[in-house]
Amino acid sequence: DQQVKQNSPSLSVQEGRISILNCDYTNSMFDYFLWYKKYPAEGPTFLISISSIKDKNEDGRFTVFLNKSAKHLSLHIVPSQPGDSAVYFCAATGSGAGSYQLTFGKGTKLSVIP
């Protein structure tokens, strides 16, 4: 049973436009969410996180939005750059949902076209 779902396996975006990556979760005990970026044969790189007490967190070109009632979060990348092409993983954790572990979605492969 997948507790964190990324329903789009891939996404293509033109350079300079906005990339929107989506993530849904089912476990209501999750209260902290993270996005990671991963290149082939490398470990995931932490991008941005958000606590359930917030609905938005921004860091440069990256913004994460959280809709708790819908159990949905999204990562916005503006403007998208070719170097952003990678697989993006959504992850969740929480004190009541298997502490000290991250539950990951299956990832979305983003391709930014020059």
Added chain:
Amino acid sequence: KAGVTQTPRYLIKTRGQQVTLSCSPISGHRSVSWYQQTPGQGLQFLFEYFSETQRNKGNFPGRFSGRQFSNSRSEMNVSTLELGDSALYLCASSGGGINTEAFFGQGTRLTVV
């Protein structure tokens, strides 16, 4: 500040053998977690250690085990290797509190033949 270091980067083993992977966390981090990444299952949590104690364990068979040393370095062991154990094994370190970011190493690519 050095990142998370995993050794070796690549490993080829034969079915039935055992393997030990090593992870050195970021300096000052006391929590080390291990994950397995496969094309079919994605990233799956194996276990987490903090101050030499296992705090959490994922749904993997007992052939998968780990330990953490007093300097926070961690090792993961897989015994009686199976073909299905071929995967990228990732180690992550963090400060150890609830709801904190985890930083990953580059992983060890294990191939079982």
